[in-house]
Amino acid sequence: MSQTTTEERNAIQASVRSLMEDRNTEADVRRVMETAEGHDPAVWQQLVELGLTGLVIAPEFGGAGLGPVELELVMEETGAALLASPLLSSSVLAAGLLTAAGDAAVNKRLLSAIAAGKTIATVAMTGDAGTWTADGVAVSARADGDKWLLDGRANYVTHAQLADVLLVLARTPAGIRIFEVAAKAAGVTISPLPTFDRTLRLARIDFAGVAAMPVGTAGWPAAEAALQLVLVALAGEQAGGARRMFEKTVDYAKTRIQFGRAIGSFQAIKHMAADLLIEVESATSAARAAATALDAAGEGSNEPADAAIHLAAFACADAYTTVTATAVQMHGGIAFTWEHSAHLYLRRARAQAQLFGAPAYHRERFLTALGA
Amino acid sequence: MTTEISDDALRAEVRAWLKANYRPEELRGATLWSSTPETRAWLTKVLEAGWATPRWPAEWWGRSLPEHQARIVEREFAAVKAPGAGQDRGNLYANTAMAYGNDALKAHFVRGILTGEINMCLLYSEPGAGSDLAGIRTRAELKGDNYIVNGQKVWTSGAMTADYGMLIARTDWDAPKHGGISFFFLPMKQPGVEVRPLRQVTDESHFNEVFITDAVCPVDNRLGAEGAGWRVLQTALAYERSVMGDGARGPRNASAKVSLIDLARDAGKLNDPVLRQDLARVIAYRRLNDLNNARAKADLKEGTSSPIMSLGKLAMSRILHEEARLRTSMLGAASLLEGKDFPVSDDANFLSLNAYFTSIGGGTDQIQRNIIGERVLGLPKEPEVDRDVPFREVRAG
Numbered sequence: 165m166s167q168t169t170t171e172e173r174n175a176i177q178a179s180v181r182s183l184m185e186d187r188n189t190e191a192d193v194r195r196v197m198e199t200a201e202g203h204d205p206a207v208w209q210q211l212v213e214l215g216l217t218g219l220v221i222a223p224e225f226g227g228a229g230l231g232p233v234e235l236e237l238v239m240e241e242t243g244a245a246l247l248a249s250p251l252l253s254s255s256v257l258a259a260g261l262l263t264a265a266g267d268a269a270v271n272k273r274l275l276s277a278i279a280a281g282k283t284i285a286t287v288a289m290t291g292d293a294g295t296w297t298a299d300g301v302a303v304s305a306r307a308d309g310d311k312w313l314l315d316g317r318a319n320y321v322t323h324a325q326l327a328d329v330l331l332v333l334a335r336t337p338a339g340i341r342i343f344e345v346a347a348k349a350a351g352v353t354i355s356p357l358p359t360f361d362r363t364l365r366l367a368r369i370d371f372a373g374v375a376a377m378p379v380g381t382a383g384w385p386a387a388e389a390a391l392q393l394v395l396v397a398l399a400g401e402q403a404g405g406a407r408r409m410f411e412k413t414v415d416y417a418k419t420r421i422q423f424g425r426a427i428g429s430f431q432a433i434k435h436m437a438a439d440l441l442i443e444v445e446s447a448t449s450a451a452r453a454a455a456t457a458l459d460a461a462g463e464g465s466n467e468p469a470d471a472a473i474h475l476a477a478f479a480c481a482d483a484y485t486t487v488t489a490t491a492v493q494m495h496g497g498i499a500f501t502w503e504h505s506a507h508l509y510l511r512r513a514r515a516q517a518q519l520f521g522a523p524a525y526h527r528e529r530f531l532t533a534l535g536a
Numbered sequence: 537m538t539t540e541i542s543d544d545a546l547r548a549e550v551r552a553w554l555k556a557n558y559r560p561e562e563l564r565g566a567t568l569w570s571s572t573p574e575t576r577a578w579l580t581k582v583l584e585a586g587w588a589t590p591r592w593p594a595e596w597w598g599r600s601l602p603e604h605q606a607r608i609v610e611r612e613f614a615a616v617k618a619p620g621a622g623q624d625r626g627n628l629y630a631n632t633a634m635a636y637g638n639d640a641l642k643a644h645f646v647r648g649i650l651t652g653e654i655n656m657c658l659l660y661s662e663p664g665a666g667s668d669l670a671g672i673r674t675r676a677e678l679k680g681d682n683y684i685v686n687g688q689k690v691w692t693s694g695a696m697t698a699d700y701g702m703l704i705a706r707t708d709w710d711a712p713k714h715g716g717i718s719f720f721f722l723p724m725k726q727p728g729v730e731v732r733p734l735r736q737v738t739d740e741s742h743f744n745e746v747f748i749t750d751a752v753c754p755v756d757n758r759l760g761a762e763g764a765g766w767r768v769l770q771t772a773l774a775y776e777r778s779v780m781g782d783g784a785r786g787p788r789n790a791s792a793k794v795s796l797i798d799l800a801r802d803a804g805k806l807n808d809p810v811l812r813q814d815l816a817r818v819i820a821y822r823r824l825n826d827l828n829n830a831r832a833k834a835d836l837k838e839g840t841s842s843p844i845m846s847l848g849k850l851a852m853s854r855i856l857h858e859e860a861r862l863r864t865s866m867l868g869a870a871s872l873l874e875g876k877d878f879p880v881s882d883d884a885n886f887l888s889l890n891a892y893f894t895s896i897g898g899g900t901d902q903i904q905r906n907i908i909g910e911r912v913l914g915l916p917k918e919p920e921v922d923r924d925v926p927f928r929e930v931r932a933g
């Protein structure tokens with residue numbers, strides 16, 4: 165179970181919020197999203213100093229050793245501020261995968277470097293299918309003497325163009341396994357992809373006879389564990405983003421005058437706002453409950469975290485897209501301009517609804533977890 | 537109304553004329569907002585043949601055809617995707633000019649509007665007056681033979697290329713808000729009119745801010761009496777909304793004009809029973825709207841007007857948003873991408889943003905619902921706090 169007190173959690177959340185307010189304003193987001201790197205190395209350094217790059221990494225590897233509960237709270241803040249960063253790819257997804265794979269030698273080297281923010285890692289998990297399921301893996305590994313060689317394609321890999329290290333899920337005759345590859349290794353071609361959410365970086369990676377090092381022996385189950393962690397983090401980002409856009413919209417409804425009165429005085433607007441509040445509060449509850457469930461499962465609780473995590477995955481995705489889409493309508497013409505922040509949130513919401521499995525997939529997993 | 541030609545003869549005549557004259561490849565390159573010499577030549581030909589305004593009399597390049605025959609002309613043009621026919625129904629500028637312009641204005645503008653010689657835009661919305669158009673603060677003051685216009689407009693689609701703008705401006709500040717407005721054709725190409733493009737969420741720049749400083753508008757360019765502009769505006773808005781109810785811009789990548797069913801098939805999901813339910817529901821929205829429109833047109837032929845006419849724009853808004861949602865969900869992870877190399881994804885994303893053109897532009901869905909409730913259903917009007925107050929005393933925001 166999470167060892168932090170409520171005050172400690174509040175302090176973590178407050179420190180991230182103030183970092184966002186100082187260094188990740190909307191103007192910063194707009195500047196950073198137009199750069200090739202897609203993140204601000206100076207802000208990355210700040211994340212390192214706050215301990216966020218090692219938040220869920222064990223203390224023996226230089227991390228803070230915190231868990232999903234603290235992670236979720238941090239992500240609410242980064243999501244609210246639309247932080248563009250490889251944090252999720254490296255310090256959550258890759259760190260989660262390495263932790264689950266449990267290869268002591270690799271972890272000593274890689275997890276320490278990830279915690280210190282010196283290495284950016286990401287996970288190449290799905291092929292062109294874009295499903296983030298075992299079926300979707302489209303890289304294969306063959307043994308060549310005592311070496312392994314990778315062939316095939318990974319797609320929609322988050323922040324691959326920034327990464328130093330790629331963790332690749334690949335098929336072997338004995339099932340799916342995890343491999344480590346340097347991003348610059350011979351035979352690796354990383355093609356950056358143009359993203360609708362310009363705060364996101366995605367790439368396609370083609371592997372042609374790439375020499376790779378196996379990581380532990382755990383295969384797809386480790387990927388599932390990493391996905392659980394990243395889904396909790398993503399749910400936090402979605403809940404935080406939905407809430408921020410919602411607050412901006414309610415503020416606007418109080419100040420925008422038409423027909424001699426604030427538009428929020430019209431029931432059409434008032435009712436939309438009330439409906440969205442249900443979405444926002446439900447997203448926050450679902451994200452936090454998923455974090456608590458995963459935390460408990462990590463400590464050997466019998467309560468399976470699956471239902472809570474997949475519920476959060478689709479409830480938060482749907483809430484975020486609904487809130488941001490409705491927010492545009494509630495603003496009117498002003499939200500159809502590039503200068504207004506509404507579309508930045510809408511783009512983020514649409515993207516996050518596809519990453520690591522679409523809502524329909526998570527609804528199925530939710531039902532399965534309920535025994536249906 | 538006498539029909540001097542049989543439906544079959546008319547259909548044959550239009551078909552033969554199109555076959556002899558229509559060369560689609562010559563018309564490429566025209567945009568939504570500006571014409572090319574080739575499109576202007578084509579539109580002129582259409583006008584002179586009587587197809588641009590088939591309902592209007594010969595003196596306005598028409599053939600005095602009854603409604604159902606005019607529709608035959610439009611359908612034949614639509615069948616080969618030829619533009620320019622039936623503008624006596626669909627061209628909001630020409631129709632507004634015909635309904636309210638004086639003879640000089642009609643003679644000066646209507647032909648050029650129909651042939652694309654004159655490009656137009658709509659100078660209605662202001663930063664403080666969108667849904668509440670009667671709250672506009674742009675002023676027009678009569679000095680001799682001209683009005684002098686000052687103010688700011690916003691969201692003006694096509695203002696960069698427009699020669700004239702249909703302008704609403706306040707001419708009387710002591711009358712209540714609806715009573716002090718007049719309607720003009722404002723010349724855009726003059727020093728007092730400055731157009732600044734705005735970047736849209738679609739990353740295009742079709743709409744603009746328009747700053748108007750001591751711009752000059754001849755008194756002959758006023759439509760309707762001074763202070764009667766609100767009525768003119770209602771006519772113009774009705775045309776605009778009926779056009780918006782008929783459709784909207786499609787995909788922006790020509791290579792990706794796939795139907796929803798094609799898209800489902802390409803995604804290998806055509807056998808997915810859940811998707812099939814969704815597909816049926818969304819395709820039905822458009823079908824049902826088409827059926828509604830067809831029934832409304834039939835009513836119109838019988839000389840009665842149909843309340844259905846007021847539903848089209850609101851229905852179209854739902855159609856566009858829902859189609860875009862379904863496209864996105866069928867694409868799945870591919871919808872993360874945009875750009876020319878990913879045309880199908882680019883379109884799904886573009887269409888989901890551009891749907892707001894219909895749900896916000898031309899009067900928001902919320903305003904459309906109010907109009908349907910009040911004007912079609914006769915439900916009591918919302919109390920309007922500033923309706924009968926002299927405009928000087930109205931609260932702004």
Ligand SMILES: Cc1cc2nc3c(=O)[nH]c(=O)nc-3n(C[C@H](O)[C@H](O)[C@H](O)COP(=O)(O)OP(=O)(O)OC[C@H]3O[C@@H](n4cnc5c(N)ncnc54)[C@H](O)[C@@H]3O)c2cc1C
Binds near residue numbers: 422657
């Ligand atoms: C793509 C695009 C193109 C456009 N092109 C043009 C153009 O060429 N020329 C032009 O003049 N204008 C144009 N417009 C402007 C458009 O007509 C206005 O944006 C629209 O009428 C809404 O006004 P607003 O933006 O000021 O929003 P507001 O009026 O401020 O509305 C904000 C919110 O309040 C709601 N609301 C307002 N009043 C009420 C009410 N009484 N009851 C319930 N809800 C209410 C609205 O529905 C909306 O959700 C365009 C807009 C767009 C998006």
